[in-house]
Amino acid sequence: MRLYHGSNQKIEVPDLVHSKPFKDFGRGFYLSADKQQALDLAFQKVNQTQQGKAEVTEFLFDETAMQSSDLKVLVYPDYSEEWALFVLKNRDRNAQHPTHDYDIVYGPIADDGVTYQLRRYEGGVISLQRLVEELKYAKGITFQYYFGTERALKLLKRL
Numbered sequence: 018m019r020l021y022h023g024s025n026q027k028i029e030v031p032d033l034v035h036s037k038p039f040k041d042f043g044r045g046f047y048l049s050a051d052k053q054q055a056l057d058l059a060f061q062k063v064n065q066t067q068q069g070k071a072e073v074t075e076f077l078f079d080e081t082a083m084q085s086s087d088l089k090v091l092v093y094p095d096y097s098e099e100w101a102l103f104v105l106k107n108r109d110r111n112a113q114h115p116t117h118d119y120d121i122v123y124g125p126i127a128d129d130g131v132t133y134q135l136r137r138y139e140g141g142v143i144s145l146q147r148l149v150e151e152l153k154y155a156k157g158i159t160f161q162y163y164f165g166t167e168r169a170l171k172l173l174k175r176l
Contacts, residue, residue: 020048020076020162020173023059025069031076031170041131042122043107043115045165048076048173054126054159077174078162083121088169091117093124096158100124101149105135120169126161127152 022028031046038044049055052073059071083090093100104127106116128134134151137143143151164170 018050018078018080019052019176020050020078021052021055022046022048022074022076023055023057023062024072024074025059025062025066027072028074029175031164031173031175033165033167033170038114039108039110040163041104041107041127041161042119042124042163043117043165045122045163046170046173048078048162048164049160050162051159075176077176078172082172083123088120089118091119091122091124093122096125096149096153098145098149101138101145101152104131104152105138105148108132108135115165118166120164120166122163122165123160125153126159 022031033044033046036044036046040047049058055073056071059073063069063071082088083092091103093103106112108131109116128151131152134143134148137151138145138148164173
């Protein structure tokens with residue numbers, strides 16, 4: 018399958034050094050099977066940093082590798098309380114990081130207002146069920162692939 022990474026620069030070789038912490042699934046390299054979604058995220062990155070230009074880098078990934086016993090994989094097929102708690106844990110700046118040792122995580126993208134909603138949940142303003150609803154991506158359900166280890170990154174072939 019083809020996966021896409023949107024950024025403000027082309028990615029020659031994906032690495033974890035340049036990955037930012039406190040993202041939905043933790044510090045890792047994120048991709049989408051939806052090229053338009055990756056392009057939208059690239060434009061968002063350019064707007065945030067005011068640097069570079071929107072770039073989408075394409076990779077080939079054999080998704081059957083996700084069934085390999087050699088990899089630790091976590092899949093969230095839909096928004097759920099378990100997914101929301103996982104995102105909450107990974108975005109918690111006070112938690113010990115990394116919070117997990119998965120090679121690959123696949124699941125929904127949280128809405129851009131995630132930090133605000135997580136604070137509301139942690140403060141007891143909203144319930145866990147409401148948090149799940151608030152974190153749903155405004156443009157409809159969209160998924161992301163997280164590659165969090167060198168072993169996982171080696172499965173990506175740049176096109």
